[in-house]
Amino acid sequence: MPGPPQSPSSGVRIWPVGSLLRAIADSLEARFNPVAVQGEVSGFSRAASGHCYFSLKDEQGQVRCAMFRRAAGLLDFSPRDGQLVEVRGRLGVYEPRGELQMVVESMRQAGQGNLFEQFLLLKARLEAEGLFEASRKRPLPLLPRAIGVVTSLGAAALHDVVTALKRRAPHVPVVIYPASVQGAQAPEELRQALRKAAQRAEVDVLLLVRGGGAMEDLWAFNDEQLARLIVASPVPVVCGVGHETDFTIADFCADLRAPTPTAAAEMCAQPQAVWLGALALARDRMQGGVERQLQVHNQRLDWAASRVSRPSHLVTRQQARLTSQAQRLRHSVQSALQLEQGRLQALVSAFPQAVDGAVTAQQRRLERAQLRLEPLDPKLVLQRGYAWLADLHGQAITSAAATTPGQPLRATLADGEVDLTVSAPRLI
Numbered sequence: 001m002p003g004p005p006q007s008p009s010s011g012v013r014i015w016p017v018g019s020l021l022r023a024i025a026d027s028l029e030a031r032f033n034p035v036a037v038q039g040e041v042s043g044f045s046r047a048a049s050g051h052c053y054f055s056l057k058d059e060q061g062q063v064r065c066a067m068f069r070r071a072a073g074l075l076d077f078s079p080r081d082g083q084l085v086e087v088r089g090r091l092g093v094y095e096p097r098g099e100l101q102m103v104v105e106s107m108r109q110a111g112q113g114n115l116f117e118q119f120l121l122l123k124a125r126l127e128a129e130g131l132f133e134a135s136r137k138r139p140l141p142l143l144p145r146a147i148g149v150v151t152s153l154g155a156a157a158l159h160d161v162v163t164a165l166k167r168r169a170p171h172v173p174v175v176i177y178p179a180s181v182q183g184a185q186a187p188e189e190l191r192q193a194l195r196k197a198a199q200r201a202e203v204d205v206l207l208l209v210r211g212g213g214a215m216e217d218l219w220a221f222n223d224e225q226l227a228r229l230i231v232a233s234p235v236p237v238v239c240g241v242g243h244e245t246d247f248t249i250a251d252f253c254a255d256l257r258a259p260t261p262t263a264a265a266e267m268c269a270q271p272q273a274v275w276l277g278a279l280a281l282a283r284d285r286m287q288g289g290v291e292r293q294l295q296v297h298n299q300r301l302d303w304a305a306s307r308v309s310r311p312s313h314l315v316t317r318q319q320a321r322l323t324s325q326a327q328r329l330r331h332s333v334q335s336a337l338q339l340e341q342g343r344l345q346a347l348v349s350a351f352p353q354a355v356d357g358a359v360t361a362q363q364r365r366l367e368r369a370q371l372r373l374e375p376l377d378p379k380l381v382l383q384r385g386y387a388w389l390a391d392l393h394g395q396a397i398t399s400a401a402a403t404t405p406g407q408p409l410r411a412t413l414a415d416g417e418v419d420l421t422v423s424a425p426r427l428i
Contacts, residue, residue, distance in 0.1 A: 018095065025093040028100075033090040037063070037102065038110055041083045043214040046072070054079065055214070056087065056102070064094075067104040077109060080245075081215035082116030085109055115215050119222055122249060126224070131231050137255040138236045140268050141204045146173040147268055148203035148235075150193045152181045157209040157240070157261035164265035172269055175203050181210040186220035194229045205236050205268045208250060209261035212243040221248035230254055240264030382414040389420075400425040 015023070039056030046052050050069030055062045065087065079085065089104040126132065147165060151158045158176070165174055177193035180186040190208075197206055208230070210218065220226070221241050230237050230253040239254035240261040251257040258264035374380075378388065389397040389409050397403060407422045 017098070021093045021095045021098060025095075028091045028093070034088060034105075035091055035102070036086060036088045038084070038086045039063075040115070041079050041081055041085055042216065044079050044081055052079070052104075056085070063102055064099055065089075065102045065104050066094075067107065071105050071107075075107060079107065080116075082119065083109065084116075115219065119215075119249070122222065122224055122227075123252065126227060126249065126253070131227060132252045136231070140236050140238070140256060142270070144172060144204035144268060146175055146203040147265075148175045148177060148197050148206040149209065150177045150179055150190065150197065150206060151209045151261075153178045155181055155209075155211060157181075157211045160260075160262045161207060161209055161240075161265045164262045165269055168266060168271045169269035175200075181220060182213070182217050183220070187223035187226055190220060190223070190226050191229055194226070194233060198232075198234050201234065203235060205238065206233060207238050207240060207261075207264045207268065208254065209240040209258075209264055210242065211261065212246060218242055218246060218248055221250040223249070226250060227253040238264045238268055379414060382412065387418075388412040400427050 037056055039058050039062070042055040042057050042062065044052065044054040050072060052067040052072045054065050054067075056065055057063075067087075067089075085107050086109075087102070087104045087107045089102050089106070091100065091102050093099070094101040130136065149158065149161055151161070153176070162174060165172065175197075177197050179189035179193040181190070194206070194208075197203060208221075210221065218241060221239075227249045230239070230250060236255040237253075238256045238258055239248070239250045240258035240263060241248050241250060242260075244259035256267060258267055382388065389411050391397060392408055392410065397409060403409070403422045403425045405422055405424050409420045409422060411418045411420055
């Protein structure tokens with residue numbers, strides 16, 4: 001292979017770009033390949049072809065890597081951003097871009113990267129505190145008055161969200177709380193945006209969104225203070241950070257996680273057409289109900305009008321009812337009188353016999369009482385020679401000890417009374 005041409009004036013070789021890149025690739029091949037490298041996975045993606053593209057990095061730098069479908073199919077795990085891995089392959093130059101590239105032929109896990117370890121530790125601590133509990137999370141408002149968006153003004157995510165909301169719910173106001181979504185200043189700006197939204201209290205739901213990126217690009221959304229502000233937010237928070245495979249601490253703390261910023265917008269705003277259709281359906285139902293009520297009342301009105309227009313019919317029916325009631329009343333009175341007359345005749349017929357029977361029964365009772373009283377008549381006792389003694393006051397004397405010498409007494413005999421004077425009482 002002929003060497004590169006030389007400048008006639010300076011003697012410095014002049015390299016065509018392609019030749020220079022091939023020369024560098026040959027040098028890398030001769031000096032380094034095959035090579036084994038350890039580093040953190042960053043920006044991992046798998047194309048539809050099955051090829052994988054990512055970067056390996058550490059504190060000193062990074063190198064772009066490509067892993068073709070054959071080698072990727074031999075992996076026994078799914079690489080993710082922040083994971084510490086060991087790869088083996090060959091260094092080369094990707095000539096269309098002039099970039100250093102490593103073609104990875106094998107990969108194995110070498111432990112967790114520093115960022116990923118920090119992520120897992122913080123996630124475990126906040127989960128233990130209950131910040132991720134599903135019971136704590138609030139449902140999204142069905143009809144928000146306004147929707148807040150926390151993101152960078154220059155982010156593609158803002159355009160996606162605004163476009164989706166304009167398409168689905170153009171009647172809902174959108175309030176933007178600008179904040180950086182990447183870099184050292186991003187966590188504090190995100191926190192300030194959430195505080196401002198809570199202080200203004202002008203939206204019913206808040207979208208925290210950002211496009212995809214490597215784990216370090218999304219690191220602002222793994223801030224502990226930001227996570228606590230999301231939990232303390234007075235309105236529900238929807239987190240749509242990165243792609244569907246990206247997870248941050250903010251995703252776990254939010255009331256709802258969306259796989260993308262566009263999906264976050266779609267989750268919090270029902271399409272306007274849906275509500276217009278519901279309103280049209282409600283209008284049709286109300287209109288049908290009103291028409292049915294009008295028909296019912298019209299029928300009642302027609303019936304009432306027919307009655308009012310022919311009052312003679314109503315009078316005739318009422319007279320017939322009165323005649324029927326009068327006949328029923330006369331019949332009832334006659335029946336009652338006949339029944340009472342029958343009862344009275346029965347009483348008149350039975351009264352003499354009842355009186356005779358009662359008199360006879362009383363006479364018999366009187367005779368039996370007389371027979372029982374006759375033996376107790378005091379006169380019968382006096383006729384047998386006994387006398388009844390009493391003092392002048394009529395008190396009976398039943399004991400000799402109750403008398404005193406000279407006391408006047410009166411003795412009642414069968415045929416009269418005898419006055420006596422006690423000479424001297426004698427006790428037996």
